[in-house]
Amino acid sequence: MVDELNLKILKCLQENARQSNAEIGRKVGITSPAVSERIRKMEDMGVITGFKAIISPLEMGYQFKAIITLRAFMGKLKPFLEKVKTFEEVVNCYRITGNENIVMEVVLNNQYHLERFIDQIISYGESKTQIVLSQVVQFNPILKLNK
16 A cells, blocks of 8 residues: 555655665654665565666767657567567657557667668558657656545
C-alpha cells in the first residue's frame, strides 16, 4: 500500500535518488531505518522498479534527439518489435494505438546518422520523423492520482 508517507518518500527519490535515507527521513519526519524499510517494501511491491543515472545525450556526442513514429507494414510489426531492441540510438520505444504502431525517442549524431537510422527501419513500415527542439517537461514526479 502506498500511503501518504510513502508518497513523500517517492517524491524525494524522484527529485534526487542519491540523497541519503537520513536526509529523506528529515524531510518526511521519520528515521533513516524507517525510510530504508519503506523503500525496500516499495521495491518488493514493484512500486519502485530501479534507480538509474540520467545521461546528457549532448555531452555524449549526440547533436539532436528525434521522435519517430512507424506504421508497420502487414506482417512486419512483430519482427520490428524484436529488431528495435538492438538499436543503440533508441532511448525509448512504445507500442501505441492509432494510425501508427510505434513511437520511438532516438538520439543521433547528425542528419546523416538520422538518414542511416531511417534506412534501417524503412523496410518495416512507413515512418514520420520530428526533430526535438527542446524538452519542456522532464521526469515530472509520478504521484498517486486522486480518485
